[in-house]
Amino acid sequence: MITELNIDGVTSYRSKSTLSPINKTSLIYGLNGAGKSTISEFLYNQSAPRFAKCSLKTNQPCEILVYNQSFLNDYFYEEDNLKGIFTLSKENKVALQQIEAETRELEKHLAAQQENSKLAINNAAKLDQEKIKASGKVWEIKTNFSGGDRVLEFCLEGLKRTELLFQHIIGLPLPENTPGYTVDDLKVEASSIEGEGAAPFTKISTLSAGWLGIEGDSLWSKIIVGSQEGSVAEFITQAGNSDWVKQGLQYVSDDKDRQACPFCQQDTITKSIIDSIRQVFDE
Numbered sequence: 247m248i249t250e251l252n253i254d255g256v257t258s259y260r261s262k263s264t265l266s267p268i269n270k271t272s273l274i275y276g277l278n279g280a281g282k283s284t285i286s287e288f289l290y291n292q293s294a295p296r297f298a299k300c301s302l303k304t305n306q307p308c309e310i311l312v313y314n315q316s317f318l319n320d321y322f323y324e325e326d327n328l329k330g331i332f333t334l335s336k337e338n339k340v341a342l343q344q345i346e347a348e349t350r351e352l353e354k355h356l357a358a359q360q361e362n363s364k365l366a367i368n369n370a371a372k373l374d375q376e377k378i379k380a381s382g383k384v385w386e387i388k389t390n391f392s393g394g395d396r397v398l399e400f401c402l403e404g405l406k407r408t409e410l411l412f413q414h415i416i417g418l419p420l421p422e423n424t425p426g427y428t429v430d431d432l433k434v435e436a437s438s439i440e441g442e443g444a445a446p447f448t449k450i451s452t453l454s455a456g457w458l459g460i461e462g463d464s465l466w467s468k469i470i471v472g473s474q475e476g477s478v479a480e481f482i483t484q485a486g487n488s489d490w491v492k493q494g495l496q497y498v499s500d501d502k503d504r505q506a507c508p509f510c511q512q513d514t515i516t517k518s519i520i521d522s523i524r525q526v527f528d529e
């Protein structure tokens with residue numbers, strides 16, 4: 247049991263006060279503000295800094311249990327919407343308070359989400375209304391420009407519905423500069439190439455191309471053949487590959503006596519063979 251209780255330097259205890267209980271059951275009473283709650287607060291939380299000068303002694307180790315307002319605040323949780331129903335547990339109280347705070351925050355976000363959804367619906371409705379107005383205005387402009395004389399009607403082929411014309415117009419890139427012509431200019435130009443007012447263009451005169459008669463010259467019917475001199479001339483003629491052989495000459499050297507064939511890559515080309523081939527193509 248507690249044998250000595252010292253309270254000093256806290257609330258109404260300006261100087262040290264000592265209580266020495268001699269019985270297992272002791273009753274402490276006094277006027278309001280006398281310091282009864284201070285004693286219970288010290289016993290409930292002896293490690294609090296404000297009780298640094300306070301102390302107690304016991305005749306044997308014992309567990310001190312305190313039931314005061316601090317205990318109620320720490321362990322009892324009462325929901326605002328359920329008066330009289332509470333939860334006993336310090337840990338549960340903290341958890342329930344956190345849940346309640348998060349629930350309130352969630353409700354705020356849900357309310358904001360609903361508000362944003364309403365705004366989105368309203369904005370979508372306004373956008374649809376503006377599209378209807380814009381497409382109607384586009385159709386009105388189209389009617390003014392193509393109606394009556396209908397000169398420019400052909401420019402709107404396939405776009406004779408309000409929605410189709412509007413989608414076509416908004417899909418066009420904006421010009422960097424203001425066009426240097428008017429609708430009347432377009433009508434004049436269109437009238438000049440189509441309709442009753444179309445003006446015929448002067449035909450281009452026939453070009454004189456007498457030089458084309460050279461194609462009938464007998465020179466073009468003459469067959470040009472290579473020289474028949476040289477040991478390989480007959481073979482080239484029989485194979486009919488003179489152009490191919492002549493092309494290969496640019497890949498061989500006249501100075502080497504033995505070198506690789508540019509076609510088969512074998513060392514079969516000698517200086518005498520090169521001389522014989524060149525005789526075939528001697529101009």
